[in-house]
Amino acid sequence: MDPKRTHDGPVLELRAVSKEFAAHQAVSEVSLEVPRGSFFSLVGPSGCGKTTLLRLIAGFETPTTGEVWLSGQRIDHLPPYQRNVNTVFQSYALFPHLTVAGNVAFGLRGDDTSTRVARALDQLQLTGKESRRPDQLSGGERQRVALARALVMEPELLLLDEPLSALDPLLRKQVRAELRDLQKRVGITFLFVTHDQEEALALSDTIAVMDKSRVEQVGPPREVYCRPRTRFVANFLGPMNWIGNIGVRPESVRLASDGRPAVVTNVVYLGSVMHVEARLETGEGIIAQVAPDQAPEAGMGVHVKWSTEDEVRLP
Amino acid sequence: MKIRNVFLAPGAILSIVTMVVPLAIVGIYSLLSRGAYGGVELPWALENYTRLFDPLYALIFLKSVWIAAIATALCLLLGFPLALFIARSGPRKNLWLALVILPFWTSFLIRTYGWMFLLRDTGLINTILIGAGLIREPLPLLYNDGAVILGLVYGYLPFMVLPLYATLERLDARLLEAAADLGARPWESLRRVTLPLCAGGIRAGAILVFVPCLGTYLTSDLLGGSKTVLIGNLVQNQFTASRDWPFGAASSLLLMAVAMLLLMAAKRKGEELL
Numbered sequence: 264m265d266p267k268r269t270h271d272g273p274v275l276e277l278r279a280v281s282k283e284f285a286a287h288q289a290v291s292e293v294s295l296e297v298p299r300g301s302f303f304s305l306v307g308p309s310g311c312g313k314t315t316l317l318r319l320i321a322g323f324e325t326p327t328t329g330e331v332w333l334s335g336q337r338i339d340h341l342p343p344y345q346r347n348v349n350t351v352f353q354s355y356a357l358f359p360h361l362t363v364a365g366n367v368a369f370g371l372r373g374d375d376t377s378t379r380v381a382r383a384l385d386q387l388q389l390t391g392k393e394s395r396r397p398d399q400l401s402g403g404e405r406q407r408v409a410l411a412r413a414l415v416m417e418p419e420l421l422l423l424d425e426p427l428s429a430l431d432p433l434l435r436k437q438v439r440a441e442l443r444d445l446q447k448r449v450g451i452t453f454l455f456v457t458h459d460q461e462e463a464l465a466l467s468d469t470i471a472v473m474d475k476s477r478v479e480q481v482g483p484p485r486e487v488y489c490r491p492r493t494r495f496v497a498n499f500l501g502p503m504n505w506i507g508n509i510g511v512r513p514e515s516v517r518l519a520s521d522g523r524p525a526v527v528t529n530v531v532y533l534g535s536v537m538h539v540e541a542r543l544e545t546g547e548g549i550i551a552q553v554a555p556d557q558a559p560e561a562g563m564g565v566h567v568k569w570s571t572e573d574e575v576r577l578p
Numbered sequence: 579m580k581i582r583n584v585f586l587a588p589g590a591i592l593s594i595v596t597m598v599v600p601l602a603i604v605g606i607y608s609l610l611s612r613g614a615y616g617g618v619e620l621p622w623a624l625e626n627y628t629r630l631f632d633p634l635y636a637l638i639f640l641k642s643v644w645i646a647a648i649a650t651a652l653c654l655l656l657g658f659p660l661a662l663f664i665a666r667s668g669p670r671k672n673l674w675l676a677l678v679i680l681p682f683w684t685s686f687l688i689r690t691y692g693w694m695f696l697l698r699d700t701g702l703i704n705t706i707l708i709g710a711g712l713i714r715e716p717l718p719l720l721y722n723d724g725a726v727i728l729g730l731v732y733g734y735l736p737f738m739v740l741p742l743y744a745t746l747e748r749l750d751a752r753l754l755e756a757a758a759d760l761g762a763r764p765w766e767s768l769r770r771v772t773l774p775l776c777a778g779g780i781r782a783g784a785i786l787v788f789v790p791c792l793g794t795y796l797t798s799d800l801l802g803g804s805k806t807v808l809i810g811n812l813v814q815n816q817f818t819a820s821r822d823w824p825f826g827a828a829s830s831l832l833l834m835a836v837a838m839l840l841l842m843a844a845k846r847k848g849e850e851l852l
Contacts, residue, residue: 323755343758356756360774369770370760416760
């Protein structure tokens, strides 16, 4: 029986999953639910355990404790080849001895293999490159082959391990948008691992922020960004001013005729916006994000203000 | 003179003196007639080569190729799992590699004699089996083709293991994860990923084993006794007991030609051989 049809709950459920390597706790008590059909991102600094978590779901590692459930079936004891989950590897891990078509067909059996390969190649604009070998492809093409090879398997869950990190910055933004479109089109749940918070915020329905082997917060990007529950989450997702235990993001801080007086210490040009760095009379630094034509000069006295609803209070 | 040539000169001279000149001499000998007490005489003759097509000698050649092929196949069968094991044994791999190379610390001749002491009728194996009451008569372990193949496999296994190890060690472990991720069981990964990607190592190992096995003379002489005559023994015989230097020279050139042809067949277009 196809579990996809009978299971209405989350496609993936982690129950208190921990992974311990020799004297090193990689993942601690992680519990997560990934809704079916969503674009879910795991974001965190390098070494936070997100890649280990992905490997636990793919089956390359076994959890020390805890359970992994896929569509209502417990899978943490199954080898990778028995899990209806596929992975796009960070380095793509394409088979160098096989052509593009050979790579995409690797996991398929049966009469419809060539049709399915052709459809997957078409979906990722790889038609015409069937007989190329991986070393004859550009970075972007290799990435699309890796995606095609995994998607052609029609997994319940697609794991993507920093698939954009090997691309140059310009291509990255373009591929990012394509990835989002692709996910919507194929309707497969994407579990996307990245250390790039901007990428995670831009792409995801839900993000989970990890730090030091734990999941700190899970929620829609906007909620996690605006209502961080820990200082780590607040700082990781973007610049944050801290005045005592009150946090406020630079884009919420305005220069105004009233408000708290401050002295501009530096002005940083960032292209579309500017960051005005100023010192409050209490001695604390604060950054206000303003349009380039509104920027004061260093040494000027200004007033800064923000509305209390943009504040977060964290110990 | 360029400095590069200065450093090239000693090796080049050594090669010419020890390789090219003797080969030319062998080539010339093979086209002369046999002297009464060894050596060579005029007139020029081609019959040393036509004699090689005599079924007696053709059979020796075929048998040599056959035995070398079996020894190579066995080395591959034994060497591949061993190389795979070493490549995946983490920090211990240097220890295992050292053990593979360890036999080279002793002369090949002495190690072959060692096998004679193990295999002969009054040797260790037969003594133990008889002592244990498992057999009455000693097993004919020595002086047959099996003993020769055993000696060759034993002697040349490291030449198979080392190039296989080198390619397996370089094999990207993520490719095996990708294969498993795409539903391939371990055996299938081995067949569809590991084996094709270490084809170069298999080829190199096969050549390194096959070529010396084809020309072997010591192993077949000591372990095969008079029953197993291979090309190497034929050549040696012509230069000693038979005193037919021109025919010995022709035989050894044919041996080299066969080895050369196989090397070229194994070399794929655009690929390095070793």
